[in-house]
Each structure stands twice: as C-alpha cells, then as structure tokens.
C-alpha cells in the first residue's frame with residue numbers, strides 16, 4: 001500500500017512539532033507539506049527550526065497556502081490557533097481530504113456558543129452538525145471516527161476530564177450531575193509563547209477560572225454520550241513545567257467503590273481502550289504519562305463525605321493533542337489504533 005501523504009498546518013507550534021515527532025514513526029505516512037504563518041516567506045528547513053529532526057525529514061516550512069495544502073496531501077492535520085481552520089476546512093473537505101483539526105473550531109455543535117467561548121462568529125457554521133464531522137474522543141466514538149471526514153480533536157483539559165467522568169455519568173453515579181475540577185497543565189498548553197515561558201518560572205498561575213473554552217465541549221459531550229445535563233466548576237492553572245496535565249475531579253456519589261470501579265472497567269477494556277488505565281487507591285504522576293499517549297486515572301473514595309476523588313493525568317501535547325489526533329487518523333484509515341503511538 002502506498003503511504004498516505006500528510007500535511008501539517010501549524011508545523012512550527014508545540015502541537016505541530018509533536019505531530020512531526022510521532023508521524024516520523026508511522027510506517028503508512030509520508031509527510032509532504034509543512035506550513036506555518038506568513039512570517040515563513042523564505043524557505044527554512046524544518047531541521048533548522050527543530051534540529052532533532054535533522055537527517056530524518058527534509059522539508060521546508062512554508063507560508064501556508066490553502067491551494068498547496070490541499071494539493072500536497074491526502075490527509076491534513078490543522079494545528080493552528082483557534083479561528084483559522086474554520087476558513088480552511090470547507091474547501092479541504094470539498095476536495096475530498098480527510099482533516100483532523102486540533103483547534104476548537106469544530107468542537108461545539110451550537111454556533112451561537114462561539115462568540116461567548118472563542119470570541120468569534122463561526123465562518124462555517126453549517127458544518128458543525130454534519131454527521132461527517134465527529135468529536136474525536138477516540139475511546140467513545142470509534143465507529144463514527146472510522147467514517148468521519150473531519151475530526152474535531154478534543155481539547156487537552158477536555159480529554160482528561162471526559163475520560164475521568166464519562167464512565168460515572170454513563171452509570172448514573174454522579175449525584176446532582178455536577179463535577180468540580182481542579183486542573184493543572186504545563187505551560188505548553190497555551191502555545192509557543194516565549195514571554196509566557198519566562199513568566200511561568202517558579203510559578204503556578206490560575207487562568208480563565210470558570211470560563212475556560214473547554215467547559216462547553218465537556219458538558220456537550222457528557223450530554224451527547226449519556227443524556228445527562230451536567231454542571232461543572234473548573235479551575236485551570238498553568239504550571240512552571242513545559243508539558244503534562246493533571247485534572248482532579250471531586251464528585252459526590254453514594255455508590256460504593258466497587259460500583260465505581262466497575263463503571264470504569266466496562267468503559268475501558270485493554271482491547272477497547274489501549275491508552276487508558278484506571279487504578280484504585282493510588283494516583284498517577286506526570287512522569288507516568290509525559291511523552292506517551294496514555295491517560296492514567298486514579299481513584300479514591302471518602303465514604304464519610306460520599307466524595308470520590310478522581311485524578312486524570314496525560315501529556316497535553318500527546319494524548320491531549322497530537323497523539324489523540326494520530327489515534328483518530330489511525331481509526332479513520334483502518335490502521336491499528338496504536339500505530340506510531342507505542
């Protein structure tokens with residue numbers, strides 16, 4: 001079988017670099033086009049930007065040209081700031097390309113939510129609710145992803161929170177259908193911003209408390225998968241480390257721990273969810289998951305308080321972005337889900 005020609009838009013960013021790192025190990029992929037913003041007018045080799053790819057990939061970083069993007073590839077990863085991909089996607093889909101969008105542009109089904117959560121009016125609203133557009137939480141949408149033309153790859157916080165709580169909502173174990181989430185991410189979660197990295201030294205910085213743009217995709221997905229109308233409080237914080245993310249969920253439940261553990265077992269079998277592991281009575285650390293596509297979940301239950309504490313750890317750039325995007329690419333193309341990710 002000839003390799004699939006793959007383009008990456010946003011190749012110089014954190015998620016784009018992680019896509020290149022992982023796709024270089026994919027035996028069915030040939031990278032054909034790497035693009036970024038207009039500042040890359042004069043051709044610069046990818047190995048000048050990322051010396052670690054020297055000798056492994058010989059492509060220039062080009063200023064993004066939508067026509068070249070469509071012509072150069074069969075499948076396209078868009079790792080651009082929010083609001084860019086909605087202008088590119090319709091023509092890519094009409095040209096028959098399969099697209100995986102890492103931004104938030106196609107995650108919400110209701111276009112009226114975009115001004116509030118992303119501060120823009122949606123330019124391709126008619127695509128948001130089409131059946132060929134699928135929210136790419138791989139573990140819960142495997143069959144739709146296989147048929148999808150466009151994957152709206154979930155946000156990093158959303159992935160960690162949803163993998164931690166969907167089994168509980170599905171089993172109707174969440175009292176009041178509400179969750180409290182304290183979440184901490186490495187500073188790469190905000191994109192490549194040198195000034196931010198400097199500001200983060202020896203720091204922990206709360207931001208967008210209770211108005212982070214991942215909140216509506218979390219409640220939307222809980223509703224779509226389980227029919228439950230949930231409410232959440234969400235406290236995201238940036239850490240003075242580059243990558244890795246842990247969400248801690250506080251959930252009221254009267255269910256005994258065995259019922260809780262069974263809810264996870266039903267959702268995450270080793271065959272059906274090769275990247276998700278659940279442990280009872282202990283908690284994951286960042287170093288358990290960084291530079292892997294794994295999401296590790298740990299639980300403990302305080303019976304007196306009827307309170308379940310769930311910690312969900314992943315690498316924001318891998319399972320939270322590029323790794324899950326490749327997992328979805330694998331599902332779309334009929335490759336084993338773990339290809340290039342183990």
Ligand SMILES: NC(=O)c1ccc[n+]([C@@H]2O[C@H](COP(=O)([O-])OP(=O)(O)OC[C@H]3O[C@@H](n4cnc5c(N)ncnc54)[C@H](OP(=O)(O)O)[C@@H]3O)[C@@H](O)[C@H]2O)c1
Pocket residue numbers: 009010011012013014015016035036037038039040064078079080081082084102103104154155156188189190191192193316317320321
């Ligand atoms: N970082 C994460 O943990 C994470 C996790 C999940 C999802 N995501 C999503 O993935 C996307 C990329 O995130 P990131 O962290 O990789 O961001 P980033 O480090 O800021 O990279 C953005 C990329 O987009 C390019 N770009 C910016 N404006 C452009 C334009 N108008 N036309 C063409 N290229 C343009 C940049 O190129 P230049 O070099 O030319 O500026 C760079 O390659 C975002 O939507 C983000 O929300 C990120």
